[in-house]
Amino acid sequence: MIGKKSISLCCVVYNPFPDFQKTLDSVKNIVDEIVIVDQSSDKEQSEQLQKIADIYQRTTNKGNADPDRMFCYSLATKDYILALDSDEYFTEENLKLFIPLVEKYNLDVCWMLFENVVKYNEIKVDLKEMMGEDPHPRFWKKVININGQPVSPVIWRPEAHVHPIINTGNVVYAELHITHERGLVEIIKRHLQRGKNIDPRAQQMERQFINTLLLKFGELVKVQLKKEIPELTDYLKG
Amino acid sequence: MEEVLGLEDNVKLTTIRKSALLLRMGGMGDCIILTPIARELHKKGYDVDFFCGSPNGDLTELFKELPYFHSVQNIQRVNGLDSVKDENGHFISVELLKPNYTEVFDFKNSIEENRPGQFFNKDEGWRHTINSNYMNWIDLSLAWCNIDYSKLADKDKFPEINIPEKYFEWLQGTVFAENKTIGIQLQASTLIRTWYRANELPDLLHTKYPDKVVAIFDGGNWYALMKSGRVKVNFPDDLNPILCSCAVVSKMECFISADSGMSHIAEALNIPTIGIYTTVPAWTRTKYYDYAFPLEATCECHPCFTLHTFCPLEVKKAEESLTPRERMIIKKAEIGTNIFEVAKELSTVPRALQVELESAKKRVEAFSATEPACVKSVTPEMIMDKVDKVLNFDWDYK
Numbered sequence: 001m002i003g004k005k006s007i008s009l010c011c012v013v014y015n016p017f018p019d020f021q022k023t024l025d026s027v028k029n030i031v032d033e034i035v036i037v038d039q040s041s042d043k044e045q046s047e048q049l050q051k052i053a054d055i056y057q058r059t060t061n062k063g064n065a066d067p068d069r070m071f072c073y074s075l076a077t078k079d080y081i082l083a084l085d086s087d088e089y090f091t092e093e094n095l096k097l098f099i100p101l102v103e104k105y106n107l108d109v110c111w112m113l114f115e116n117v118v119k120y121n122e123i124k125v126d127l128k129e130m131m132g133e134d135p136h137p138r139f140w141k142k143v144i145n146i147n148g149q150p151v152s153p154v155i156w157r158p159e160a161h162v163h164p165i166i167n168t169g170n171v172v173y174a175e176l177h178i179t180h181e182r183g184l185v186e187i188i189k190r191h192l193q194r195g196k197n198i199d200p201r202a203q204q205m206e207r208q209f210i211n212t213l214l215l216k217f218g219e220l221v222k223v224q225l226k227k228e229i230p231e232l233t234d235y236l237k238g
Numbered sequence: 239m240e241e242v243l244g245l246e247d248n249v250k251l252t253t254i255r256k257s258a259l260l261l262r263m264g265g266m267g268d269c270i271i272l273t274p275i276a277r278e279l280h281k282k283g284y285d286v287d288f289f290c291g292s293p294n295g296d297l298t299e300l301f302k303e304l305p306y307f308h309s310v311q312n313i314q315r316v317n318g319l320d321s322v323k324d325e326n327g328h329f330i331s332v333e334l335l336k337p338n339y340t341e342v343f344d345f346k347n348s349i350e351e352n353r354p355g356q357f358f359n360k361d362e363g364w365r366h367t368i369n370s371n372y373m374n375w376i377d378l379s380l381a382w383c384n385i386d387y388s389k390l391a392d393k394d395k396f397p398e399i400n401i402p403e404k405y406f407e408w409l410q411g412t413v414f415a416e417n418k419t420i421g422i423q424l425q426a427s428t429l430i431r432t433w434y435r436a437n438e439l440p441d442l443l444h445t446k447y448p449d450k451v452v453a454i455f456d457g458g459n460w461y462a463l464m465k466s467g468r469v470k471v472n473f474p475d476d477l478n479p480i481l482c483s484c485a486v487v488s489k490m491e492c493f494i495s496a497d498s499g500m501s502h503i504a505e506a507l508n509i510p511t512i513g514i515y516t517t518v519p520a521w522t523r524t525k526y527y528d529y530a531f532p533l534e535a536t537c538e539c540h541p542c543f544t545l546h547t548f549c550p551l552e553v554k555k556a557e558e559s560l561t562p563r564e565r566m567i568i569k570k571a572e573i574g575t576n577i578f579e580v581a582k583e584l585s586t587v588p589r590a591l592q593v594e595l596e597s598a599k600k601r602v603e604a605f606s607a608t609e610p611a612c613v614k615s616v617t618p619e620m621i622m623d624k625v626d627k628v629l630n631f632d633w634d635y636k
Contacts, residue, residue, distance in 0.1 A: 097326065107334055111317070135317075169333030173316045175326065 002102040006032045008076035008142070009084065012065035014039040016086030017048060019181070024052065026089040030099065031082060037072040039065070063194030064202075069156040073142075081154075082139050088114075088180045097176040102139070108153040108170040110139040115177040118213060120184035120225075125216050137164060138178060144168055160202035184217065185228065192231055207238055256340040258284040258383075261332065263291045263313060263320065263346045265427055266480065266499030270506060272345065273304065273398045275379045278390065280306035284341070289313050289322055289332060294499065295480050303400040320346075343383045371518045371543040374525045395526035399506040405477060405485040412471050412486075413451055413462040419490045420447065420625065423455035424514065426496040428547045433496055433514050434609045438618050446622065447629075453486060455500070460486055492628045494621060497523060505529055510628045512621060516612035517544050531628050533620060535612035542612070548603075549610030556605030564598040571595050 009031040036053040038046055040061040050056050055075050059068050065085060073081050114134040116127035143150045153168040191206050214222045226232050258279050262269050269290040276286045286306060290297050291313030301310045311322040321329040336342045370378055376395045377387040409415055420443050424436035440463045443452045452463040460471040473482045487493060487504050493511045495501040504511040505527045512531045519541045520532030544550050570580045581588045
């Protein structure tokens with residue numbers, strides 16, 4: 001709860017632990033409800049998720065959160081939705097900026113900037129140069145009224161890597177960051193696993209992303225990774 | 239006006255002030271002419287916030303120090319939404335802030351849209367009567383804010399700006415420091431309000447007034463033509479180029495301007511200005527201006543009042559120069575006939591038809607850009623005569 005605004009934390013996840021704990025801890029003082037759509041995590045993680053969730057639904061693994069986003073958000077029961085992926089979290093500093101913002105404005109949608117960091121062993125790469133500030137809507141009213149009709153101010157499309165449709169003009173573009181911290185190996189494995197489950201345009205974007213990412217990490221890491229993940233060579237060739 | 243809400247314990251007065259939001263996305267002139275409106279709103283008891291945005295750049299510095307503004311903010315378009323920055327650096331959409339005000343005067347959706355739009359049937363004659371050029375823009379802006387302009391004294395309808403001292407300090411180091419400059423700025427945002435022969439004036443002025451500095455605004459920069467030659471005046475990186483230009487104008491003896499924002503700046507700075515008016519009668523802009531010396535087109539079709547980029551007669555001529563086939567393609571596209579049907583009728587394929595349509599439209603645009611009669615009718619000689627009158631004007635008499 002921020003002020004009088006109750007908040008549902010909504011997450012679409014797949015085997016999210018241990019990173020997910022950081023997500024939950026970062027917002028535990030402001031959320032009133034945890035909604036989890038689990039895309040078929042392993043048994044142990046699934047049980048853990050059921051324990052922490054107020055609302056839990058299990059779906060099939062689609063290799064990508066996007067197809068299940070709207071379903072997840074439709075389950076929320078509070079005034080506002082805070083949508084975080086399992087590898088995203090607020091730092092204390094950013095949460096301090098976020099709370100007064102929500103208290104002050106009667107906003108329908110809040111876009112936030114992203115600090116995208118990728119780790120490989122001891123090496124950390126900040127993707128700001130590559131992805132810019134990467135703004136995303138991550139906080140919005142569950143329902144707004146347009147011409148007497150209740151509608152969601154944010155509609156996520158099921159395709160991967162496509163910005164959602166925004167149905168309102170009452171928007172704040174917040175000057176604060178959500179930290180999105182991922183491991184390089186996990187990203188590659190996840191992309192390989194998705195394979196052809198996502199549309200060709202998104203596949204191409206992902207391949208390009210991995211190629212640029214490997215350039216950032218350098219040739220040594222690339223050689224090392226090719227040993228670690230044998231399918232990577234073919235994947236990069238397309 | 240303060241409204242007394244209640245009395246408690248016979249002593250305590252609770253008062254409330256009204257708040258107004260003035261919104262303007264437009265050129266410099268569009269924003270500047272709202273200063274008399276803000277002044278009036280302030281007199282009526284409103285705390286006036288002014289959100290302005292201009293393709294020319296950030297104009298807020300021009301208004302921030304004016305006493306009747308509660309706050310002035312630059313509108314920026316973020317992700318397609320007009321937004322302003324709050325004190326913490328967050329961009330807040332203007333729509334979100336509107337409910338915080340007692341009144342919102344959104345000039346984006348009033349004056350700007352007060353014209354025959356593309357969604358109207360252009361053949362309906364009465365649509366052509368919707369035109370904000372039929373009125374003085376300050377009066378019209380007052381009316382949009384529900385202020386009876388007829389009850390306001392003419393002397394209260396002047397525009398105002400404020401130039402911070404640092405700009406005058408910069409100006410001291412330039413050739414424009416002394417008050418003996420004649421300025422020329424003849425580009426307007428639309429071609430039909432631009433005077434095409436601006437390049438002839440500097441030499442004429444320099445020959446007739448060799449002791450004066452001729453300041454020419456061209457492509458975003460000021461150039462000075464004087465006895466010692468022609469120099470470009472550079473703006474320092476840490477100063478706003480718009481305010482630098484205002485400072486340059488502030489030192490002019492006479493300013494020759496198109497129907498553009500600069501003419502309103504000159505009036506706000508009390509600089510005698512020869513404004514060239516082609517499509518509209520000068521009174522729509524300068525009715526209440528003490529320092530305006532308007533020069534109007536002398537052609538038969540003046541004033542045409544058009545709000546469009548090109549001269550309506552030139553557009554008509556350009557359209558008539560098209561072949562019957564091209565005219566038909568444009569007409570069908572305008573009424574939204576299915577492209578496949580039209581292609582079949584004209585024995586072609588949709589892709590080729592699309593190219594034909596684009597090329598016909600481009601040709602109309604190119605031919606329409608020809609110098610129109612109203613612009614032609616204002617000659618350099620007329621301007622030179624007027625300059626003479628301005629420089630020898632008896633201000634005590636006025």
